[in-house]
Every structure is written in structure tokens, then in C-alpha cells.
Amino acid sequence: MHELPVTEQIIKVVLEHARKADAHRVVQVNLVIGDLTSFVDESIQFYFDFLARGTEAEGAALHIRRMPARVRCHACQHEFAPDGVDWRCPRCGNLGGEVLSGRESYIESIEVE
Amino acid sequence: MKTMRKVEVVTDILNANDQIAQENAATLKAHGILSVNLMASPGAGKTSLILQTARALNGRLRLGAIEGDVASRVDADKVAAAGIPVVQINTGGACHLDAPMIRQALRALPLDEIDLLIVENVGNLICPVEFRLGEALRVMIASVPEGHDKPYKYPGIFTAVEAVVINKMDLAPYVEFDLTALREAIRGMNRDAAIFEVSCRTGEGIGEWAEWLWGQWQARRAPSAR
Numbered sequence: 001m002h003e004l005p006v007t008e009q010i011i012k013v014v015l016e017h018a019r020k021a022d023a024h025r026v027v028q029v030n031l032v033i034g035d036l037t038s039f040v041d042e043s044i045q046f047y048f049d050f051l052a053r054g055t056e057a058e059g060a061a062l063h064i065r066r067m068p069a070r071v072r073c074h075a076c077q078h079e080f081a082p083d084g085v086d087w088r089c090p091r092c093g094n095l096g097g098e099v100l101s102g103r104e105s106y107i108e109s110i111e112v113e
Numbered sequence: 114m115k116t117m118r119k120v121e122v123v124t125d126i127l128n129a130n131d132q133i134a135q136e137n138a139a140t141l142k143a144h145g146i147l148s149v150n151l152m153a154s155p156g157a158g159k160t161s162l163i164l165q166t167a168r169a170l171n172g173r174l175r176l177g178a179i180e181g182d183v184a185s186r187v188d189a190d191k192v193a194a195a196g197i198p199v200v201q202i203n204t205g206g207a208c209h210l211d212a213p214m215i216r217q218a219l220r221a222l223p224l225d226e227i228d229l230l231i232v233e234n235v236g237n238l239i240c241p242v243e244f245r246l247g248e249a250l251r252v253m254i255a256s257v258p259e260g261h262d263k264p265y266k267y268p269g270i271f272t273a274v275e276a277v278v279i280n281k282m283d284l285a286p287y288v289e290f291d292l293t294a295l296r297e298a299i300r301g302m303n304r305d306a307a308i309f310e311v312s313c314r315t316g317e318g319i320g321e322w323a324e325w326l327w328g329q330w331q332a333r334r335a336p337s338a339r
Binding site: 098 | 115116117118119120121122123124125126127128129130207208209211239240242243244262264265266268269272297298300301302303304
């Protein structure tokens with residue numbers, strides 16, 4: 001549900017940058033989204049295709065680079081990727097740690113003509 | 114011939130929301146208000162916690178509230194009946210509050226008469242986490258009947274908050290619930306979060322939570338205001 005306002009914002013930023021670059025068509029939009037966020041790729045794609053109609057971004061491909069969650073163990077500082085419900089450090093067995101990545105949600109670049 | 118070019122953007126997807134959130138934060142700070150974004154599942158006890166908090170603070174801090182729901186004024190009416198200035202936001206379907214909604218609501222509240230503003234977010238553990246409102250603190254309620262495994266299912270919210278209030282502790286003997294496991298899971302994901310065990314029905318543990326809020330408010334007071 002919240003992908004609709006979010007996708008509106010993506011298109012706004014994309015069109016601003018496309019115009020600044022004197023582009024007449026946006027070919028691809030590159031997003032980076034962390035696995036700990038609640039954004040659903042298919043949902044963003046759905047709204048994007050709909051909202052981009054009639055703009056310079058119509059038909060643009062959406063490329064979403066997913067950032068897996070990475071955690072640094074509080075006890076032994078080992079960095080690991082939590083596997084679903086398992087947030088235990090694979091080295092020392094301590095539960096959880098500081099979240100290093102997985103919360104990203106930004107527009108990295110656009111490819112234009 | 115058309116040439117393909119790459120244009121660096123590097124703009125946060127939530128940039129527009131975050132800018133307004135910063136304006137809200139400035140407005141709240143200018144009025145000396147401590148603001149709390151209260152998030153939880155539907156029925157976890159958000160409105161009850163607001164009412165209990167008002168009772169426990171007993172006038173030490175003047176409360177205000179913003180009630181977010183898809184529809185109805187049910188919560189706002191309960192809060193208003195307790196004498197707390199309140200604005201109801203009906204999102205009309207949206208699953209979370211965002212910064213523009215809060216900006217609008219702040220205009221309708223007597224900000225000079227409020228010390229602690231509790232924003233009751235729309236009930237769910239997913240979307241509200243992504244949208245900053247301009248709040249000073251993010252707090253979630255994890256209620257006992259929901260079970261002790263929620264941190265693993267919704268890591269986003271458990272890693273984002275400054276405090277977790279475990280509500281409905283009075284029901285613990287009657288449902289399958291492992292308090293130690295829940296505390297361990299919260300601690301593992303968020304070492305700094307304050308954890309409170311309360312029952313909004315019996316009032317158990319509310320005092321400790323209210324003291325924490327009082328401490329947070331005092332810590333944020335500008336030296337000139339003392």
C-alpha cells in the first residue's frame with residue numbers, strides 16, 4: 001500500500017534529474033533497497049508503470065538492487081547476514097547485533113537518452 | 114544518434130517526507146515538546162497506554178495526542194474524554210502516518226499547552242517504520258497475546274525503536290508466551306532499547322514507563338528553560 005506515495009516520489013525525483021540533464025527519455029532507473037525495509041519490488045514496479053505514463057519516464061526499466069541485511073555481533077564483532085528468523089552469530093552464538101546494512105532505500109542513478 | 118548517459122542521483126526515496134519531518138521536529142522543539150511516535154499492531158493497547166500514561170504522569174507533563182486510524186474517531190473520543198487535546202487523522206486507507214499529515218495536525222493542536230505529544234500511528238508493524246514524522250522517540254508496543262517470536266518476523270520495527278513496551282503482562286499465565294525469549298530477541302536486535310513490562314488493564318509497570326518519559330523530557334529541556 002505505501003508503495004504508491006513512495007513511487008510518486010521516485011518518479012518526481014527521476015523526472016527532475018532527467019530534465020536537469022536535458023534528457024528526453026529515461027531508459028532505466030536504478031534503485032537500492034535493503035531487505036530490512038518493507039518495500040515490495042513488484043509493487044513499486046506496478047505503480048511505476050502506471051504513474052510514469054505520459055512522462056519522460058514512460059516505459060523505463062526499473063532495476064532494483066537489493067541489499068541483504070548485515071549485522072555486527074555485539075559480543076565478538078563478527079559480521080554476518082541473519083538468515084530469516086535466525087539472528088544468532090554463526091561464530092560465537094550470541095543473539096543479534098548492530099545493523100550495518102539492510103535499511104537502504106534510495107535512487108542511485110538513472111540512465112537517459 | 115541517441116546516446117545513453119548515466120546520471121547519478123543518490124536521493125533517498127523518502128526525501129520529501131523526511132524534509133517535512135525535519136520541519137515538524139523544529140516546530141515541536143520550538144514549543145519544548147517531547148514527541149513520541151507510538152507504533153504497534155491493532156489492539157496491542159496504544160490508546161490504553163496513552164490514557165494510562167496521562168494518569169501516571171498526573172499533571173507532571175501536559176499531554177497531547179494525534180490519533181491515526183484508517184477510519185473513525187473512536188480513539189480520539191476516548192482520549193478527548195480524558196481531557197487530552199487530540200487530533201484525529203483518518204488516512205482513508207493508507208497504512209501509516211506520514212510527515213505531511215503530522216504537519217497538518219500540529220496546526221490544530223494548542224502547542225503551547227503541551228509538553229508530551231504522543232502520536233498513535235496506524236496499527237501495523239511494517240509501514241509506519243519507514244516514515245519519519247519529526248518525532249523525538251520511536252516506541253512500539255509488543256503485547257503478550259501476539260507471541261514472543263515477533264522480533265524475528267518484523268525485524269525492521271524492533272531495530273528502529275528507542276523503547277519496547279510489553280503490554281498485557283496480566284495475560285501471560287493464560288497464553289503461550291516466553292518473556293525471557295522475547296526480551297532476549299529484542300536485546301539481540303536492539304541493545305539500547307528500553308524495555309518495559311506493563312499491563313494497561315491493571316496499571317502494573319506503568320509507573321516505570323512514565324518515569325522514563327519524564328526522564329527523557331527532562332534530558333531534552335534546553336538549559337535556558339530551567
